[in-house]
Amino acid sequence: MASGTFADKLKRLLGLEGRLSDELFDDLTDLLVEGDFGAAEAYKTVEALKARCKKQGTGEAEGVKTILAQLLTEQLQKVPPAQDILQKPDRLTIMLLLGVNGVGKTTTCAKLASQYQRLYQIRPILAAADTFRAAAIDQIKIHGERLGLRVVAHKQGGDPGAVVFDAIEAAQASASPLVIGDTAGRMHTKSALVEELKKIDRIVLSKAQDGRYYKLLVLDATTGRNALAQAEVFHSAVKLDGVILTKYDSSAKGGVIFSLAESLSLPVLYLCTGEQYNDIRQFDPEAFVKEFIGIS
Numbered sequence: 606m607a608s609g610t611f612a613d614k615l616k617r618l619l620g621l622e623g624r625l626s627d628e629l630f631d632d633l634t635d636l637l638v639e640g641d642f643g644a645a646e647a648y649k650t651v652e653a654l655k656a657r658c659k660k661q662g663t664g665e666a667e668g669v670k671t672i673l674a675q676l677l678t679e680q681l682q683k684v685p686p687a688q689d690i691l692q693k694p695d696r697l698t699i700m701l702l703l704g705v706n707g708v709g710k711t712t713t714c715a716k717l718a719s720q721y722q723r724l725y726q727i728r729p730i731l732a733a734a735d736t737f738r739a740a741a742i743d744q745i746k747i748h749g750e751r752l753g754l755r756v757v758a759h760k761q762g763g764d765p766g767a768v769v770f771d772a773i774e775a776a777q778a779s780a781s782p783l784v785i786g787d788t789a790g791r792m793h794t795k796s797a798l799v800e801e802l803k804k805i806d807r808i809v810l811s812k813a814q815d816g817r818y819y820k821l822l823v824l825d826a827t828t829g830r831n832a833l834a835q836a837e838v839f840h841s842a843v844k845l846d847g848v849i850l851t852k853y854d855s856s857a858k859g860g861v862i863f864s865l866a867e868s869l870s871l872p873v874l875y876l877c878t879g880e881q882y883n884d885i886r887q888f889d890p891e892a893f894v895k896e897f898i899g900i901s
């Protein structure tokens with residue numbers, strides 16, 4: 606496999622071929638698969654690309670880039686996130702971060718809280734609903750201290766639903782519009798996950814009837830296609846509202862984002878690119894595709 610990002614490899618491929626050919630389209634399909642597209646999606650995308658090139662009379666290899674960018678941007682724009690997820694909360698909002706072990710849930714809770722604090726001058730409340738490990742509670746408390754934010758926590762082994770309950774109560778008492786909940790990262794069986802989250806759902810729905818409630822899945826970009834498999838399990842178990850992709854600084858691949866949109870209709874809301882609080886940005890499909898393809 607050639608080294609470099611998808612953009613580097615695409616540039617190399619298009620530089621080798623002057624004219625469009627079946628061979629070039631085949632190589633492009635392989636390249637998309639290397640960039641973490643599913644085989645079926647890569648094939649479908651290239652078929653759509655061929656058709657559009659033909660329609661527009663594009664014969665030059667270089668012209669393919671712009672058309673591919675259009676196609677991929679359209680794919681992502683087909684699944685826009687609920688707008689209010691990304692705006693200043695105008696009523697009590699509860700965000701629960703879910704995901705398997707080590708993907709970056711706790712760090713992302715802190716980054717999100719910091720982002721909302723900075724952008725909207727609000728003071729989110731952190732809910733330490735990962736009661737599975739004592740270290741998890743300490744970890745989020747440290748973030749709370751650094752950010753000057755309240756962390757609602759119980760003892761290790763406690764009921765995560767009860768933590769969320771108290772965090773909502775604290776938010777209501779202090780007129781804070783946002784609760785961000787960390788959850789345990791153990792690999793749930795589907796039925797255990799459903800049970801735990803149903804309980805939290807009931808609590809949120811009864812304590813914050815007028816509020817908004819979002820379940821966001823945290824995925825580690827370096828896990829490639831495995832991230833899609835995780836999303837399938839969580840989405841079928843608890844119907845997710847969106848995805849946050851972490852460790853994008855350590856992965857040159859991004860194809861899984863297109864699969865999330867195509868096969869699960871799930872939008873990516875944020876990209877995280879490091880371990881600092883500021884290493885989070887709202888996901889912008891157009892900018893992401895340009896960077897992925899290598900269009901300046």
Ligand SMILES: Nc1nc2c(ncn2[C@@H]2O[C@H](COP(=O)(O)OP(=O)(O)OP(=O)(O)O)[C@@H](O)[C@H]2O)c(=O)[nH]1
Nearest residue numbers: 706707708709710711712790851852877878879880
């Ligand atoms: N490079 C990089 N590292 C990250 C990013 N997000 C999180 N990390 C690191 O990934 C590791 C795991 O992060 P955590 O936030 O503890 O992950 P978690 O999902 O809460 O883990 P568990 O609670 O054990 O399931 C830590 O070392 C983080 O600093 C990111 O965007 N980029």
Ligand SMILES: [Mg+2]
Nearest residue numbers: 710711735741
């Ligand atoms: Mg954690």
